[in-house]
Amino acid sequence: MNLNGLIDALKGPKVITDAAAVRRMSRDYYWYSPILKRQLADVTGDVLLEAHSEADILEIAAACYAHDVPLTVRGGGTGNYGQAMPIRGGALLDMRAMDQLLWVKDGVCRVQAGKRLITLDQELAEHGYEMRLHPSTRTVATVGGFIAGGSGGVGSINWGMLRETGNILGARLVTLEAEPRVLELRGADIAKFNHSYGVTGIITELELPLANAQLWIDAVVTFDDLLSAARFGKAFAESPGLVKKQCGVMAPPIAHTYLRPIAQYVRADEACALVMVASQSWEGFETLVAAHGGRIAHDSRTAPATGKRVPLYELCWNHTTLQALKVDPTLTYLQTLLPAQNCVELADELQRHFGEEVMFHLEFTRSGPAISCSAIQMVRFTTEERLNEIMVYHEQRGCRQFNPHVYTIEEGGMKQVNHVQLAFKREVDPKGLLNPGKMMAWDNQDALADI
Numbered sequence: 001m002n003l004n005g006l007i008d009a010l011k012g013p014k015v016i017t018d019a020a021a022v023r024r025m026s027r028d029y030y031w032y033s034p035i036l037k038r039q040l041a042d043v044t045g046d047v048l049l050e051a052h053s054e055a056d057i058l059e060i061a062a063a064c065y066a067h068d069v070p071l072t073v074r075g076g077g078t079g080n081y082g083q084a085m086p087i088r089g090g091a092l093l094d095m096r097a098m099d100q101l102l103w104v105k106d107g108v109c110r111v112q113a114g115k116r117l118i119t120l121d122q123e124l125a126e127h128g129y130e131m132r133l134h135p136s137t138r139t140v141a142t143v144g145g146f147i148a149g150g151s152g153g154v155g156s157i158n159w160g161m162l163r164e165t166g167n168i169l170g171a172r173l174v175t176l177e178a179e180p181r182v183l184e185l186r187g188a189d190i191a192k193f194n195h196s197y198g199v200t201g202i203i204t205e206l207e208l209p210l211a212n213a214q215l216w217i218d219a220v221v222t223f224d225d226l227l228s229a230a231r232f233g234k235a236f237a238e239s240p241g242l243v244k245k246q247c248g249v250m251a252p253p254i255a256h257t258y259l260r261p262i263a264q265y266v267r268a269d270e271a272c273a274l275v276m277v278a279s280q281s282w283e284g285f286e287t288l289v290a291a292h293g294g295r296i297a298h299d300s301r302t303a304p305a306t307g308k309r310v311p312l313y314e315l316c317w318n319h320t321t322l323q324a325l326k327v328d329p330t331l332t333y334l335q336t337l338l339p340a341q342n343c344v345e346l347a348d349e350l351q352r353h354f355g356e357e358v359m360f361h362l363e364f365t366r367s368g369p370a371i372s373c374s375a376i377q378m379v380r381f382t383t384e385e386r387l388n389e390i391m392v393y394h395e396q397r398g399c400r401q402f403n404p405h406v407y408t409i410e411e412g413g414m415k416q417v418n419h420v421q422l423a424f425k426r427e428v429d430p431k432g433l434l435n436p437g438k439m440m441a442w443d444n445q446d447a448l449a450d451i
């Protein structure tokens with residue numbers, strides 16, 4: 001690695017070598033995990049490069065190749081398990097200045113990868129649209145970071161996860177070769193870069209399908225227990241006549257103890273559902289709540305006109321974990337997909353088995369034609385051994401575990417080598433300089449069997 005040679009070679013991009021600034025840009029929310037907190041605490045890049053154009057990126061890619069410098073692409077830094085942390089040092093590529101909405105037409109947009117998601121939605125609203133999906137980190141995350149490191153979020157109740165066919169239409173990528181190329185990927189080739197942590201190319205633009213903009217109402221609905229709340233959540237998700245965007249279900253005492261913005265509306269012994277429902281569906285929503293024995297404890301229609309209101313999506317998905325860690329920093333979390341056929345009953349069974357050692361937080365999502373639960377449980381951490389025991393128990397009960405305490409693509413959830421992404425990386429990054437250390441199959445190319 002020849003850092004000085006890299007820096008001397010760059011004429012267009014801005015180069016930042018201040019150690020504190022580089023270290024700040026090297027972090028994400030890895031510290032949600034006590035295991036990653038130990039493993040990644042000292043990780044930092046060596047230099048920060050700001051790209052303002054595709055020409056800057058082409059120059060950076062060529063220089064990194066020539067001087068054997070690892071390159072890790074960075075957006076808003078809102079990952080949760082070190083997806084874009086430079087574990088082998090080198091250069092960081094800050095994409096946030098590439099933030100233009102290029103065009104909107106016929107329910108599709110083309111946008112530069114560094115665009116913040118909240119700004120993108122604000123601009124789309126002027127055209128009558130909104131993003132189909134966004135993470136709970138919408139105010140900070142970039143669209144490129146979401147596609148490269150995320151998997152789903154608010155809106156997945158309708159559209160499924162990002163990997164569902166049709167949720168990403170195309171992308172423009174820069175390769176990391178002696179003479180970097182610009183590629184346009186569409187159709188089946190989307191799998192080459194989606195959720196690849198940026199190891200298979202530098203995303204510069206994305207083409208995404210949109211949803212019609214809605215006037216959303218946030219509502220907190222309380223129930224006597226988790227089973228009642230989860231049954232409501234599944235029925236809400238499965239109601240085709242209700243226009244919806246989000247439904248997160250919290251077992252007691254999560255909302256009252258850890259979600260400060262809504263704690264006053266939920267008793268310590270109550271479960272609750274946090275929902276986003278379109279204004280035209282409010283009456284039907286009230287009918288469904290009553291049919292399931294729920295109580296609408298709060299909704300945004302009656303919220304004060306003054307003061308900052310926390311949107312409910314910032315209490316859902318992994319923001320639930322963040323809110324809890326503000327109260328009790330010894331907690332950690334899991335990410336689990338429950339089988340669609342018995343997700344509600346199994347969640348209740350697992351909650352009863354573990355008690356308050358594992359507090360169930362469910363996010364209702366669509367997978368193909370089926371509705372299921374993605375659980376983001378809060379765990380009272382004791383030891384790494386016990387955490388692994390808990391994950392194994394979930395798997396024995398038929399759940400799929402997406403381990404948030406590891407930073408490689410394969411270990412996190414795939415549990416197998418992605419041969420499509422591996423072959424594409426060989427083509428576009430022959431030296432393996434893009435975000436090294438995150439693809440196990442690259443580091444051990446002889447071990448191509450499923451892990």
